[in-house]
Every structure is written in structure tokens, then in C-alpha cells.
């Protein structure tokens with residue numbers, strides 16, 4: 001039994017995903033729909049039967065796609081298998097918190113095994129993956145107890161997977177900086193394929209919308225836009241709400257990121273129409289690959305909370321709609337993982353595509369950073385007034 005069915009009286013029916021609806025079209029129409037909406041139909045990767053069967057037996061959706069680049073004469077292809085893992089919490093939020101965390105660890109271990117066996121080189125997990133997204137409650141205990149050091153139990157749990165499968169893991173946790181005032185942060189720890197910690201990136205933009213009461217718990221990052229050089233390319237991590245800020249994506253790209261992960265926790269009622277656009281637009285505008293990863297399921301909490309909008313108090317956050325996907329610099333995107341179930345999406349990309357699209361479209365070359373820098377500096381002054389010219 002999953003946490004949804006344990007804690008909700010009558011879960012609302014959720015559609016499994018848009019592509020299931022596309023499947024009902026004729027082949028010809030489906031090709032057109034994919035071309036218009038998704039750039040093109042990507043080649044699907046088939047896995048060996050045992051892997052497919054093992055994933056299905058564990059209730060894990062496994063999808064694989066290939067995003068190739070044109071062959072070049074001077075550079076070999078730079079093929080990287082990028083994986084996104086999305087998952088629901090396992091135990092009800094009333095269970096002891098260590099049990100909740102350990103159950104999620106065990107489940108994500110199963111998902112990592114599938115990703116590793118599918119040959120993933122870099123794997124991204126969802127935002128604060130080791131816990132329920134309890135920030136809607138504004139309650140401190142017990143949730144702040146789930147904050148961990150960068151080298152705490154959740155990172156320690158992942159290191160053997162990084163080593164076993166020779167894969168980099170993007171590990172988004174609720175971090176407690178015990179060395180500095182016990183401050184809590186929303187952090188992604190980058191674990192190398194060697195098993196060592198390369199570094200950390202923190203969430204730059206904290207939402208103050210709906211039940212996303214995260215500003216109660218942690219502050220905006222002071223670390224800027226670090227990019228991590230890994231054995232499989234340079235990666236940046238733009239955590240959740242940062243995806244609404246085009247400049248946030250841009251700064252990771254300017255710092256050299258080739259793949260930007262967007263570990264998220266967001267719900268259908270709020271941001272689903274935006275979800276397929278933002279990471280994809282960032283891939284196009286910055287000539288990079290982007291990976292949107294969202295949790296799944298409906299998380300129900302023991303005590304009611306209100307959204308400050310006159311509507312009745314409630315105990316659930318709404319439906320986290322999964323739908324993780326990869327977007328390419330040429331505007332192509334993979335179909336999404338399910339809106340309702342745990343899944344692993346493995347996308348083989350050729351990083352040469354970044355430069356090919358850069359040369360073709362030239363958005364990076366033609367951007368006017370100098371002009372924007374001056375204008376932004378001026379606009380950042382509280383006394384700045386918008387530059388509007390009116391008819392006399």
C-alpha cells in the first residue's frame with residue numbers, strides 16, 4: 001500500500017499522462033502532434049527483457065530515449081546517459097520520521113538500481129527526496145529533524161550506488177549546516193562517480209506561493225551558480241522555484257553548465273501548465289540540456305493548515321504530478337514520465353548538440369550581457385523607476 005491510499009479517503013482521479021492520450025491518435029496524427037508539441041519523435045531505447053520485467057515487478061516505469069547530434073569530423077560524440085528519478089513517499093507522514101526516511105531510501109535504492117542497470121551516467125533525484133514535502137505545514141518538529149549534513153545519512157546511503165554503477169548522483173536534500181549556526185538550507189549535493197562529494201549547490205529562489213511555505217524553513221542561497229565538472233560533463237542544479245527565473249538558468253549556463261537539473265516538488269493545481277515550458281525554454285535559450293524532475297503522489301499531513309485564501313483548511317498539499325522530462329537545446333523534449341507513478345527516465349544525449357545549436361542559432365553570441373548588466377544594475381536600485389516614454 002502506498003502513502004496515498006493509506007492517508008486519503010477518496011483520492012481524486014488523476015490522468016496518467018498526456019502521451020497516453022496521444023497514443024489514441026492515428027500514427028500520422030501522432031507524428032504531427034509530436035513534431036508540433038515536442039519538436040520531433042525521439043528514438044525509444046529498448047532495454048533487455050529482464051530489466052524491463054524487474055522494473056515492472058517493482059512498479060517502476062522505465063523509459064529510455066536517445067537525442068543524437070550530427071556527426072562531426074573534429075570531435076567524437078560525447079554520449080551521456082542522463083537519468084531522472086521520480087518517486088512518491090512510502091509511509092504515511094504520521095510514521096516515525098526515521099522510518100519514513102529509511103523507507104524512502106529503500107525505494108529510491110530500487111529506482112537507482114534500475115537506472116544503474118540501464119547504464120545511467122548522471123542521475124538526478126527530486127527536491128528534498130528523502131522526506132515528505134512538509135513545508136506546507138509550517139510546523140518545525142518533527143520535519144526540521146529530517147535536515148541532514150551534506151555528508152549525512154542520505155549522502156552516505158547514495159555513495160555505494162555512485163560507486164557500484166560508476167554514476168554521478170545529484171542528491172537534493174534538506175541540509176542542516178551544523179558547522180554554521182545549525183542553519184537549514186535547501187541543497188543539492190553532487191556525488192561523483194568515484195563516490196566522493198564534489199560540492200553543493202543551494203536553492204536561490206524560495207517560493208512564497210500557495211502552500212509552499214518554504215521561507216519559514218530556509219533562506220536563499222549565498223553560493224551563486226556553481227557548476228560541477230564531472231566525468232560526464234559539467235552540471236548545474238537550478239532547484240525547483242528557480243525555474244521560473246530565466247536569469248537563474250542563464251547564470252548556470254554562463255558558468256559553463258552543459259546539463260542543468262531542476263529537482264522539483266510542485267503540484268498540478270499550481271504549476272502544471274508551466275512545467276513543460278520552463279525547463280524546455282531554458283534549454284533552448286541557453287543551448288544546454290535541462291532535466292525537470294518532479295515528485296509524485298499526494299502527501300497528507302497529520303494537522304490541518306490553511307492557504308490564507310479564505311478556503312477551508314486542509315491536510316494535503318495537492319497532487320505532485322511527476323512528469324519528469326529532458327529537454328534539448330534544439331527544442332526537442334522527451335515524453336514525460338507518468339503523472340502518478342514512480343519512474344526512471346534515461347535519456348542518451350550527445351553533448352555535441354549544445355555547440356551545434358549554439359553555432360546555428362547564436363543566442364549566446366548575440367545576447368547583450370553588457371547592456372543587460374548595466375540595466376539590471378540600475379533596476380536593482382530601490383529608487384529606480386521604469387523607463388517608460390509617454391506621448392506628450
Ligand SMILES: NC(=O)NCCC(=O)O
Nearest residue numbers: 207212240241265266271
Ligand atoms: N518546491 C518549490 O519551490 N515549489 C514551488 C512551486 C513551483 O514552483 O511550482
